[in-house]
Amino acid sequence: MTERVFVFADEEELFSVMKDIDCLYCRNPVTASKHHLKKRHLRFAIYYKDSGIGKFSIPCYCSDGGHGRSHWHCPMCLKILQRTKDYKIHITNHGVEMTDKSTVELQPTTVLLESIQTDNEDKTPANNKSACQKCGILFTTTSNLRRHERLQHSQDQQPILCIDAKNAIYVTPKDLHGPRVPIHIRKSFTLQILLCELEECWDFMKAQAQSGNPGKECRHLVRSNHARHYAPPPSLCVNSLEEMTDKHLLSTSEKQECQEMNSRACIEGVDCVYPIFWGEHDLSERCVYFSVYTDLEDKWCQFGRTRVSFDTKSGNWKCLCERRRQRCIHKCLSMWWLFQERLELLQNALDVNAKRDAVLEEVVMDVDVVKMSPEGDDLC
Ligand SMILES: [Zn+2]
Ligand SMILES: [Zn+2]
Ligand SMILES: [Zn+2]
Ligand SMILES: [Zn+2]
Ligand SMILES: [Zn+2]
Ligand SMILES: [Zn+2]
Numbered sequence: 001m002t003e004r005v006f007v008f009a010d011e012e013e014l015f016s017v018m019k020d021i022d023c024l025y026c027r028n029p030v031t032a033s034k035h036h037l038k039k040r041h042l043r044f045a046i047y048y049k050d051s052g053i054g055k056f057s058i059p060c061y062c063s064d065g066g067h068g069r070s071h072w073h074c075p076m077c078l079k080i081l082q083r084t085k086d087y088k089i090h091i092t093n094h095g096v097e098m099t100d101k102s103t104v105e106l107q108p109t110t111v112l113l114e115s116i117q118t119d120n121e122d123k124t125p126a127n128n129k130s131a132c133q134k135c136g137i138l139f140t141t142t143s144n145l146r147r148h149e150r151l152q153h154s155q156d157q158q159p160i161l162c163i164d165a166k167n168a169i170y171v172t173p174k175d176l177h178g179p180r181v182p183i184h185i186r187k188s189f190t191l192q193i194l195l196c197e198l199e200e201c202w203d204f205m206k207a208q209a210q211s212g213n214p215g216k217e218c219r220h221l222v223r224s225n226h227a228r229h230y231a232p233p234p235s236l237c238v239n240s241l242e243e244m245t246d247k248h249l250l251s252t253s254e255k256q257e258c259q260e261m262n263s264r265a266c267i268e269g270v271d272c273v274y275p276i277f278w279g280e281h282d283l284s285e286r287c288v289y290f291s292v293y294t295d296l297e298d299k300w301c302q303f304g305r306t307r308v309s310f311d312t313k314s315g316n317w318k319c320l321c322e323r324r325r326q327r328c329i330h331k332c333l334s335m336w337w338l339f340q341e342r343l344e345l346l347q348n349a350l351d352v353n354a355k356r357d358a359v360l361e362e363v364v365m366d367v368d369v370v371k372m373s374p375e376g377d378d379l380c
Contacts, residue, residue, distance in 0.1 A: 007055050007075035011042065014058070025060040044070075046088060048096040057091070059084070077207065086200075089175075093204040093218065134177045151282045153177065159281035160223040163274040163291050165230040168193060169303050171276055171291055172220050179287050179380040180278050184303050187217075187224045196220050197302055233275055236262050236333075240340035249339065254332045261329060265293040273337040274305075287311050287380035288345065290334040294321070308334040309380040315349025318380070 004024050008014045018024060018032035023040075030036055041058040048055060057072060064080055065071035071080050072087035076094045081087040088098060130139040134153045139145040151157055153176045160172035168188035173180030186195040194217065196202065201218035208216035238259065245255045265272035272293045279285025290308040294301040300320040308330050309318040317331045318324060338346045 004073075005075070006060070006073040007050075007057055009053070009055055014042070025058065025062060027061050027063045044084070046072075046084070046091075047099045048091065049099050050096045054099065055096075057087070077203075079203075085175075089219075090200060093200065094207075155219060156223070156226070158223055159278065159283070160220075160227040161276065162227050162230040163276075164270050164305075166269055167303065169291075169305065170224055170227055171274075171289075172223050173278070173283070174198070174220075180283050181287075181309065181380060182276050182278075182289050182291070182307060183220060184291065184305055184307075185220050185224070186303055187221055194221060195303070233271060233273070233337075234341050236272060236336055237340060241336055244336060244339050249335070250332055254327070254329070257329050258332050258336055261293065261295060261333060264295050268293070273333050275334075275337055275341070286313055288338070288342075289380070290330075290337065292319075292330040292333050294330065306330050310334065310338065310345075310349075311380055312345050312348060 005017060014037060015034055018037075021032060022029045023032040023036060025041060026036075037058075040061070044059045045056040048057075057075065059070045060073055061070055064073070065082065069082065071082050072084070073080055074087070074090055074094070076091070079090065081090055092098060130142060130145050131137070132139070132145060132148055132153075134149070137148065139148060155176065158173055158176065158180075160170050162168075162170050168186050168191060170185050170187065171182040172185065174183045175181070183197045185197065186193045194205070194215065196205070196218045198218070198220070201220065204218055205216060208214070241250070241255055241258060244250045245252060250258070262272040270293060274291040276289040276291065277285065278287075278289075288310045290310070291305045292308050294304055294306050297304050300306060300322070306320045308320075310316070317334070319328050319330045321328050321330055335346065
């Protein structure tokens, strides 16, 4: 079998690689005609610059991706990535610069199913000038678009907050688009720490160190240069916890657990619950996040903290711990904070859930009134 290449400098190169043979990037045998290559691969190509040289990658449908699903092979480290978005981030971390001009994030599999719109796609409409290339939102003026791009999608504008000065822990959005799910990073010169929670960043920094670039920071760590200094959030009070238990929002054992975890965090000198409202930083405020103390370190809480997400619209809660979608101590702690400080946000969710329960005519126990993750569309 011919050695497969995953990066090309021009289309002719791609055509000539597979002259008169079956496509090397498809699972099922199909002649690698120009037509096929254009239709299944080139249409979705990702263009970028590597040390100033224009190159492109094409999506692959070989069996490595499982069931013929589209995926991307990184030409630099041979890692396979399923999602276009992830692949772009991945190769950006290798140091290439995106030059892709497509307005929408084309996910090959999705688009292939809708073969109808195939032919018109290359003709960019003339009035498309003011559409954000990252999220597709339309703007009436170019200056509004510029402003939006600067605030929403530029790497150096992403908020980053110090949430634990003692252990040098910060939170910052993982991505530059969509719900800004925060991740934890740790950075301290005195403690000699440079850590990001994401495995891909870990891989990236390791690869950089091996190629003679130690101390190279991932896209999240570099943001710490403009981090907001630690500001203590309102701390949790026992009174509000009592009130929640009286209202049957928490069971007695949950109340006990919450209290214990909060005291342990206090002894450690850290905040048990640190709320993250990106709305205060010009980003969408629909989802509220919490960095919650876990009193242990594990894969899901590498720095002794987990992330709890609360969708204020659907009322859904999520946590990174094993109990992901069920009730867990971390969600209870976050709910405690929200109940005490921002009751109105919790109230909406309670109403939504109460209505949903009424419709379903479910018999619910009191403690289940706040459903942790009912059916419905999640955003974060
Ligand atoms: Zn093919
Ligand atoms: Zn493949
Ligand atoms: Zn790679
Ligand atoms: Zn945008
Ligand atoms: Zn990172
Ligand atoms: Zn949890």
